[in-house]
Amino acid sequence: xxxxxxxxxxxxxxxxxxxxxxxxxxxxxxxxxxxxxxxxxxxxxxxxxxxxxxxxxxxxxxxxxxxxxxxxxxxxxxxxxxxxxxxxxxxxxxxxxxxxxxxxxxxxxxxxxxxxxxxxxxxxxxxxxxxxxxxxxxxxxxxxxxxxxxxxxxxxxxxxxxxxxxxxxxxxxxxxxxxxxxxxxxxxxxxxxxxxxxxxxxxxxxxxxxxxxxxxxxxxxxxxxxxxxxxxxxxxxxxxxxxxxxxxxxxxxxxxxxxxxxxxxxxxxxxxxxxxxxxxxxxxxxxxxxxxxxxxxxxxxxxxxxxxxxxxxxxxxxxxxxxxxxxxxxxxxxxxxxxxxxxxxxxxxxxxxxxxxxxxxxxxxxxxxxxxxxxxxxxxxxxxxxxxxxxxxxxxxxxxxxxxxxxxx
Amino acid sequence: xxxxxxxxxxxxxxxxxxxxxxxxxxxxxxxxxxxxxxxxxxxxxxxxxxxxxxxxxxxxxxxxxxxxxxxxxxxxxxxxxxxxxxxxxxxxxxxxxxxxxxxxxxxxxxxxxxxxxxxxxxxxxxxxxxxxxxxxxxxxxxxxxxxxxxxxxxxxxxxxxxxxxxxxxxxxxxxxxxxxxxxxxxxxxxxxxxxxxxxxxxxxxxxxxxxxxxxxxxxxxxxxxxxxxxxxxxxxxxxxxxxxxxxxxxxxxxxxxxxxxxxxxxxxxxxxxxxxxxxxxxxxxxxxxxxxxxxxxxxxxxxxxxxxxxxxxxxxxxxxxxxxxxxxxxxxxxxxxxxxxxxxxxxxxxxxxxxxxxxxxxxxxxxxxxxxxxxxxxxxxxxxxxxxxxxxxxxxxxxxxxxxxxxxx
Numbered sequence: 035x036x037x038x039x040x041x042x043x044x045x046x047x048x049x050x051x052x053x054x055x056x057x058x059x060x061x062x063x064x065x066x067x068x069x070x071x072x073x074x075x076x077x078x079x080x081x082x083x084x085x086x087x088x089x090x091x092x093x094x095x096x097x098x099x100x101x102x103x104x105x106x107x108x109x110x111x112x113x114x115x116x117x118x119x120x121x122x123x124x125x126x127x128x129x130x131x132x133x134x135x136x137x138x139x140x141x142x143x144x145x146x147x148x149x150x151x152x153x154x155x156x157x158x159x160x161x162x163x164x165x166x167x168x169x170x171x172x173x174x175x176x177x178x179x180x181x182x183x184x185x186x187x188x189x190x191x192x193x194x195x196x197x198x199x200x201x202x203x204x205x206x207x208x209x210x211x212x213x214x215x216x217x218x219x220x221x222x223x224x225x226x227x228x229x230x231x232x233x234x235x236x237x238x239x240x241x242x243x244x245x246x247x248x249x250x251x252x253x254x255x256x257x258x259x260x261x262x263x264x265x266x267x268x269x270x271x272x273x274x275x276x277x278x279x280x281x282x283x284x285x286x287x288x289x290x291x292x293x294x295x296x297x298x299x300x301x302x303x304x305x306x307x308x309x310x311x312x313x314x315x316x317x318x319x320x321x322x323x324x325x326x327x328x329x330x331x332x333x334x335x336x337x338x339x340x341x342x343x344x345x346x347x348x349x350x351x352x353x354x355x356x357x358x359x360x361x362x363x364x365x366x367x368x369x370x371x372x373x374x375x376x377x378x379x380x381x382x383x384x385x386x387x388x389x390x391x392x393x394x395x396x397x398x399x400x401x402x403x404x405x406x407x408x409x410x411x412x413x414x415x416x417x418x419x420x421x422x423x424x425x426x427x428x429x430x431x432x433x434x435x436x437x438x439x440x441x442x443x
Numbered sequence: 444x445x446x447x448x449x450x451x452x453x454x455x456x457x458x459x460x461x462x463x464x465x466x467x468x469x470x471x472x473x474x475x476x477x478x479x480x481x482x483x484x485x486x487x488x489x490x491x492x493x494x495x496x497x498x499x500x501x502x503x504x505x506x507x508x509x510x511x512x513x514x515x516x517x518x519x520x521x522x523x524x525x526x527x528x529x530x531x532x533x534x535x536x537x538x539x540x541x542x543x544x545x546x547x548x549x550x551x552x553x554x555x556x557x558x559x560x561x562x563x564x565x566x567x568x569x570x571x572x573x574x575x576x577x578x579x580x581x582x583x584x585x586x587x588x589x590x591x592x593x594x595x596x597x598x599x600x601x602x603x604x605x606x607x608x609x610x611x612x613x614x615x616x617x618x619x620x621x622x623x624x625x626x627x628x629x630x631x632x633x634x635x636x637x638x639x640x641x642x643x644x645x646x647x648x649x650x651x652x653x654x655x656x657x658x659x660x661x662x663x664x665x666x667x668x669x670x671x672x673x674x675x676x677x678x679x680x681x682x683x684x685x686x687x688x689x690x691x692x693x694x695x696x697x698x699x700x701x702x703x704x705x706x707x708x709x710x711x712x713x714x715x716x717x718x719x720x721x722x723x724x725x726x727x728x729x730x731x732x733x734x735x736x737x738x739x740x741x742x743x744x745x746x747x748x749x750x751x752x753x754x755x756x757x758x759x760x761x762x763x764x765x766x767x768x769x770x771x772x773x774x775x776x777x778x779x780x781x782x783x784x785x786x787x788x789x790x791x792x793x794x795x796x797x798x799x800x801x802x803x804x805x806x807x808x809x810x811x812x813x814x815x816x817x818x819x820x821x822x823x824x825x826x827x828x829x830x831x832x833x834x835x836x837x838x839x840x841x842x843x844x845x846x847x848x849x850x851x852x
Binding site: 090091157366367 | 496497498499500527529530531532533534535564565566567568628629631670671672673674675751752753754757758760761763765766767768770771772773774775776778779781782783784796798799800801839840841843844845847848849
């Protein structure tokens, strides 16, 4: 059961002019499952992506990097679930390339104009023949209003599809932004997360896209964590088709640029938070805000120490205000000169710890009340500066262990 | 159920001349529980300790550091369970000092000659009056052959007491080494672990003790992890009473020094591994050996990434050879220039991954066979140098979640 997250209404997902999406069942790992998705992009669509920093990055991630670096006009993407094509060596690269070759033949474009994505089990050979065999059906099914199906088509252990959409007026034109993402374990994105695709029909200068996608990732996917495990396949792709008819945006600091960025960030943050809300076994959605730091980096260090602590996460699962566990995590986060006496801890508005010790006015029942909620904000004030940062995470439940002890069976 | 670990036979624990131990029930948190232990040390006993690097280190840890730094002759230690006296600010320091004062009065020594230790729940006020009231009974019960009771007296969520003992002949004299430890959660020691006390009657130059205790910790307690949570109260104390009658050891590199160090390390490693074997919810004991690194530090980085991955740990719990999860952890361990193609992975003697991809000769049933064992060695070869290091850990089971969701109730 995801935390305060329902399935998207397909009718509320704005199509993006210039983007068609097709989904089919290719039997990659299991039968009767939508496991193959293709994105067909009109000529002139600008594409940028950020990918996992895992040194065991998957074969398709390596190929995406190459194809994007080539500066080729990207015209299609192909996404399979059921198999991550990671930890597969040179054979994995050959299979990912064969997938691109297959789609290139079908579409009459070059293989270098295609971005491949895979998600699923690691270190198993990709059944490329089944994927290639499924491509014609996926292409035939492609329509502009297929974002809802695509959100379902890229799911693995996700319990619910994730898609968000918004519109914004830019230079007198309606610009749409629509995106999808999937989780739901091995989630501690490092540059991006396990598959998210966001498209807009805005017209935007190609030079801006690369920085923009990094900025967006840093404020969304790079601030969520479920289990601290950085995936081999994390990919976040931004597409801009330029069909909205707005005057081309040439700076993200312009009025139009800021409007578009806010719309994109809104969708990206909702998509990344949706991954946490649907995190494996999640029963609570937790916002961890650390302020009063000397640098944003040390605020993140503290926030991630809390977000990754199995003891903190099981206490949230139990709704037990065993809040000393949070202080312990703050203490071992790695800030060498941190002074206990400067630290305050809040659970929503409840002031739990004051100057490093229990707040004399703190009452257990107040902590208990907040801990029972499905949405909780933990705020740690380091008392040593003005920097701050925020990370989103979930609790650690029996269900997480069940899911991951059974994942391959 | 601890993994291949049984309760110690009290008769097999050699008393250490110069050390008397008393245990009693003080009702610190719950009734009818041995929760207060005192160590009485003969004059001339040399004591050294290493303590947690957690910046939220507990009040007793701060006082231990002070009392040891003073160079005072340590003559007694007092250990309570049920309450960690951590995250308690200046009031916590006052309570820890009051405990020392109480014991100093009973024994007619100075409070600075006492080391206090606490373990249990964080951020609750220490019930110092109950502890002080229990001291006379603990002192009255003190005998040299009480190591077995002490091992029980310092337990919290441990399911089994942990004590090891050995003897070694040094310069014609029999030297004894006996130690105890406790776990069982919040275990990723950083300089030492959650309470371990090792004593020897060896005669050893005081100047050697401080380096020795660090060396021992680095090769034992600092190489185990259960959940990656570094406790606020980690303490490892080494006592040398000098009663064995051996010629004073003046260098750990001498023949006698090496003999003693090997005996101490044997006991310290068994004690630290016992903590993992009795880790919260542990069903498997896992040795992670990383070799072929450029530095020991990067080997440890990789070993800890594997040891802390919830996905790896749940796969071990399930006996599922989902070994791509190990490769993913190697990949995100933080070695920026790591090359996939150099990496090999073994599960005991089974060669799973070769040059970064699945070993063509690897058969799932071989991986399955090893995964079903209660003791498993994971070996990762980085193929970029000659350094190596080893870390010991356990799996992540439903029982871990149950224990930590219920710990305070």
